[in-house]
Amino acid sequence: MSKAKSKVSIANNLNTIDLVQRNLAKRKRAEWRFRAYGVGAILFGLACLLILFSDIISKGHGAFMQTQIYMEVTLDSQRLNIDDPTSDQQIRQANYDSVLAQALIAQYETGSTLSENTADSFKPLSALDKRQLLNLISTGAVYTIGQRLSDNPQLLNQTVGFWLIADDDVDNYVKNIEHGGKGFSSRLNKQQQEWVNNWMANEQVRQVFNSTFFTSGDSREPEQAGIHSALVGSLYMLLVTIGLTFPIGIAAAVYLEEYAAKNRVTDFIEVNINNLAAVPSIIFGLLGLAIFIGFFDMPRSVPLMGGLVLTLMTLPTIIISSRAAIKAVPPSIRDAAYGLGASKMQVVLHHVVPLAMPGMLTGAIIGFALALGETAPLLMIGMVAFIVDVPNGLMDPSSALPVQIFLWADSPERAFVERSSAAIMVLLAFLITMNGLAVWLRHRLGRSYQ
Amino acid sequence: MQYIGYKGNELTYMETPTLIIITLLCATGAYILGRNRASNIAYRAGKKNVLHSLPYYYGVLSALWCVLPCLFIVLAWNLLDDYVVHTAIVKLLPGSVQALPDSEIELMVNTVINNALYPNALIGSNPPDYILQAGQDYLRWQQLSQLSLTVVVLISLGLAFSLGWLWIKPKVHARQQVERVFQWFLLFCASIAVVTTIGIVLSVLFESLRFFQSVNLFDFIFGTHWSPQTALRIDQVGASGAFGAVPLFLGTLLISFIAMLVAVPAGLMSAIYLSEYASPRFRATVKPILEILAGIPSVVYGFFAALTVAPFIRDVGDLLGLDVSSESALAAGLVMGVMIIPYVSSLSDDVIKAVPQSLRDGSLGLGATQSETIKLVVIPAALPGIVSGILLAASRAIGETMIVVMAAGLAAHLTVNPLESVTTITVQIVTLLVGDQEFDSPKTLSAFALGLMLFIVTLILNYVALYVVRHYREEYE
Numbered sequence: 001m002s003k004a005k006s007k008v009s010i011a012n013n014l015n016t017i018d019l020v021q022r023n024l025a026k027r028k029r030a031e032w033r034f035r036a037y038g039v040g041a042i043l044f045g046l047a048c049l050l051i052l053f054s055d056i057i058s059k060g061h062g063a064f065m066q067t068q069i070y071m072e073v074t075l076d077s078q079r080l081n082i083d084d085p086t087s088d089q090q091i092r093q094a095n096y097d098s099v100l101a102q103a104l105i106a107q108y109e110t111g112s113t114l115s116e117n118t119a120d121s122f123k124p125l126s127a128l129d130k131r132q133l134l135n136l137i138s139t140g141a142v143y144t145i146g147q148r149l150s151d152n153p154q155l156l157n158q159t160v161g162f163w164l165i166a167d168d169d170v171d172n173y174v175k176n177i178e179h180g181g182k183g184f185s186s187r188l189n190k191q192q193q194e195w196v197n198n199w200m201a202n203e204q205v206r207q208v209f210n211s212t213f214f215t216s217g218d219s220r221e222p223e224q225a226g227i228h229s230a231l232v233g234s235l236y237m238l239l240v241t242i243g244l245t246f247p248i249g250i251a252a253a254v255y256l257e258e259y260a261a262k263n264r265v266t267d268f269i270e271v272n273i274n275n276l277a278a279v280p281s282i283i284f285g286l287l288g289l290a291i292f293i294g295f296f297d298m299p300r301s302v303p304l305m306g307g308l309v310l311t312l313m314t315l316p317t318i319i320i321s322s323r324a325a326i327k328a329v330p331p332s333i334r335d336a337a338y339g340l341g342a343s344k345m346q347v348v349l350h351h352v353v354p355l356a357m358p359g360m361l362t363g364a365i366i367g368f369a370l371a372l373g374e375t376a377p378l379l380m381i382g383m384v385a386f387i388v389d390v391p392n393g394l395m396d397p398s399s400a401l402p403v404q405i406f407l408w409a410d411s412p413e414r415a416f417v418e419r420s421s422a423a424i425m426v427l428l429a430f431l432i433t434m435n436g437l438a439v440w441l442r443h444r445l446g447r448s449y450q
Numbered sequence: 451m452q453y454i455g456y457k458g459n460e461l462t463y464m465e466t467p468t469l470i471i472i473t474l475l476c477a478t479g480a481y482i483l484g485r486n487r488a489s490n491i492a493y494r495a496g497k498k499n500v501l502h503s504l505p506y507y508y509g510v511l512s513a514l515w516c517v518l519p520c521l522f523i524v525l526a527w528n529l530l531d532d533y534v535v536h537t538a539i540v541k542l543l544p545g546s547v548q549a550l551p552d553s554e555i556e557l558m559v560n561t562v563i564n565n566a567l568y569p570n571a572l573i574g575s576n577p578p579d580y581i582l583q584a585g586q587d588y589l590r591w592q593q594l595s596q597l598s599l600t601v602v603v604l605i606s607l608g609l610a611f612s613l614g615w616l617w618i619k620p621k622v623h624a625r626q627q628v629e630r631v632f633q634w635f636l637l638f639c640a641s642i643a644v645v646t647t648i649g650i651v652l653s654v655l656f657e658s659l660r661f662f663q664s665v666n667l668f669d670f671i672f673g674t675h676w677s678p679q680t681a682l683r684i685d686q687v688g689a690s691g692a693f694g695a696v697p698l699f700l701g702t703l704l705i706s707f708i709a710m711l712v713a714v715p716a717g718l719m720s721a722i723y724l725s726e727y728a729s730p731r732f733r734a735t736v737k738p739i740l741e742i743l744a745g746i747p748s749v750v751y752g753f754f755a756a757l758t759v760a761p762f763i764r765d766v767g768d769l770l771g772l773d774v775s776s777e778s779a780l781a782a783g784l785v786m787g788v789m790i791i792p793y794v795s796s797l798s799d800d801v802i803k804a805v806p807q808s809l810r811d812g813s814l815g816l817g818a819t820q821s822e823t824i825k826l827v828v829i830p831a832a833l834p835g836i837v838s839g840i841l842l843a844a845s846r847a848i849g850e851t852m853i854v855v856m857a858a859g860l861a862a863h864l865t866v867n868p869l870e871s872v873t874t875i876t877v878q879i880v881t882l883l884v885g886d887q888e889f890d891s892p893k894t895l896s897a898f899a900l901g902l903m904l905f906i907v908t909l910i911l912n913y914v915a916l917y918v919v920r921h922y923r924e925e926y927e
Binding site for chain 1: 716845
């Protein structure tokens with residue numbers, strides 16, 4: 001009996017091993033496939049990140065350079081309408097358009113600076129040609145001339161060389177040629193391209209760092225548009241958000257972790273905070289619109305409003321991360337402090353909060369980075385206005401960097417799209433700095449209690 | 451869009467920020483004086499422990515005496531101020547104006563205020579005399595109000611300060627009193643979240659109720675035609691607009707579904723690989739890099755979707771002979787999927803890590819391969835957490851705004867074809883509320899009704915996610 005049984009079991013065993021062996025190759029292939037899916041998923045994520053960054057950099061790096069055109073302008077007092085060179089007002093209101101136009105047209109009508117191969121341009125230009133010629137220089141160029149003259153009034157009636165900002169179409173054309181392309185012909189006609197080619201041949205065209213982009217506000221002309229006012233608006237908003245969210249968030253976290261009794265009210269507050277953290281940001285915009293603007297009649301488009309809405313949006317995240325930091329402080333610290341006779345407030349303020357501070361700061365900085373990049377609620381409270389001036393305070397109408405990106409990305413002009421990607425690069429630089437700071441803080445100040 | 455850069459008459463007298471700064475300065479002074487007084491009392495008594503609390507608690511108490519009443523007065527005044535002046539202006543306007551409906555009176559009051567604050571802003575318009583007159587009165591009252599606020603605050607500062615001074619006696623339990631105020635302050639901060647929730651519910655609900663007075667709730671939820679734009683003029687044909695939100699719901703679902711098709715496999719598989727296969731070093735490098743995807747602002751993804759992915763998909767479609775819209779749901783959905791990969795992966799990663807090693811060891815000991823262990827043991831054990839992570843990611847996708855505003859379409863098409871352009875709830879909220887708007891038209895109010903729907907849906911998703919985790923989670927300890 002027992003012999004027979006063991007025989008059967010041996011036969012079965014062999015059978016099982018055979019079965020296992022037979023399936024093993026298949027199972028190993030499945031194992032390998034599964035692993036490959038995992039690697040594939042990670043590679044997919046990394047590839048998306050790489051494509052995203054390289055796409056934005058390749059679209060936007062051009063905006064950091066600016067094309068300028070060298071032009072010798074005669075600051076003729078008659079054309080400028082200046083009879084008294086000492087009068088600031090006259091210099092400020094002088095007719096710089098006229099001298100610039102004169103300088104541009106003179107090049108072709110007298111042929112003074114022309115190369116030989118365009119001899120046919122010696123004939124007088126038609127009115128249309130003149131207009132097209134003027135369009136090659138930015139409308140902001142007159143400010144360059146005016147600024148120089150008001151700084152050095154003695155230049156009046158002299159011929160002075162200026163590097164003037166080119167129009168955005170010229171800018172695109174020149175950049176394209178310099179990168180080995182043939183030039184976009186869509187926005188410049190044949191004649192205009194020829195003029196620009198001549199300037200390039202004469203070395204009258206140069207590329208310099210685009211400081212306008214960092215020093216001026218929004219503009220209808222891409223070559224004069226900058227992110228300064230949007231950046232300042234964003235920083236004001238961030239200031240309000242930090243000033244309100246950080247103390248309130250810490251206080252709320254301290255209450256929930258250290259003071260609150262386990263009861264219905266506390267549960268209700270906790271559920272509320274967790275839910276708010278997952279509410280879409282646009283809903284906070286609706287809240288700002290209906291309550292702050294509709295009910296309390298606060299002004300639209302000001303950094304204070306934007307900061308308030310972002311505060312309400314960021315608060316739950318900060319409370320949650322601060323609570324985690326407070327939880328990480330071991331109870332023995334509290335017990336030791338109580339044992340020495342400290343009161344509850346002293347335990348919290350002298351021991352728990354200082355020890356939890358690195359963790360709370362790390363969480364807070366990451367929350368503020370999210371707030372800095374937030375766009376949707378700002379659209380709701382009217383921060384999409386066209387703002388040229390740099391805001392001077394919390395109650396001045398302003399824009400925000402992400403909103404500026406949104407507005408420029410919507411614009412049909414190529415040069416604005418380029419500026420939009422450049423603004424994205426600036427925004428990402430800020431975010432990376434903030435996140436890097438958070439990581440550094442965690443390494444530097446974090447401590448373990450083991 | 452408008453250009454705002456005009457500065458009107460500045461109102462003089464002490465403004466609210468100045469008052470708050472003065473109050474805070476007084477509080478600092480009160481703190482120092484209060485602390486010194488307490489120390490002096492102890493010194494004169496000749497022994498230190500005559501005081502109930504440490505001297506600085508008396509200082510803090512005096513400072514609180516100063517700050518709290520004054521801040522309360524300033525806040526209350528600023529809240530009521532507008533209302534009182536508004537009512538007063540209305541009383542000043544002639545009877546013919548007062549007989550107008552509320553919204554017109556509101557408009558008139560705004561005209562009055564604008565005329566008073568920016569007298570030169572509206573060149574060419576000649577407002578009637580009574581408006582100018584009311585404007586002058588408005589300015590006078592505004593100044594009067596600010597002046598009396600200044601006086602009231604300064605008097606109450608003095609009063610509170612002297613009361614606080616007299617309050618300092620050795621037997622006063624200063625520490626307990628300060629700690630009680632501290633605790634109330636903490637509770638106040640914690641309840642701001644509740645107030646925010648109430649604010650959201652009230653604002654969205656009330657405006658939605660007003661919307662549902664003019665549009666039937668069922669027409670809104672089950673209607674298949676959405677064109678709010680026609681509601682601009684009363685005399686127009688079809689002026690009432692069509693508010694059937696089904697195309698929006700469908701568009702939102704379509705884009706979110708595409709996003710989840712990308713995010714769930716990619717997020718889940720990368721979480722599995724990172725927590726089960728990868729070496730600690732690989733994990734420590736790759737995980738933070740993948741999480742960068744979650745830190746990139748959505749406006750950047752929107753830019754990428756609208757200017758790179760959408761044209762690319764259209765070109766590919768042209769090559770294949772397909773007719774692809776340049777605002778296809780596919781482009782927005784794909785990019786949104788990439789954005790939520792880290793949400794899925796980091797939430798799943800946490801729960802996979804929480805599955806005890808003994809389960810894996812048991813399965814491996816029985817001869818299962820690693821992938822079989824993962825598929826048959828680890829994932830089932832972690833399933834509640836994974837499902838809840840996916841639900842949270844879905845709620846993120848439904849509420850995501852900037853990607854769809856920039857890359858999805860505006861026209862409401864009732865379609866599930868991912869190559870066509872669809873519109874979503876969030877896109878419509880933004881288009882309806884950005885730019886010039888009248889607060890009372892159904893067109894504007896419909897945005898709030900859509901917001902209510904969005905809020906309810908995300909709330910339900912979050913609740914279900916929490917419920918799944920709480921009720922189906924295995925406890926291994």
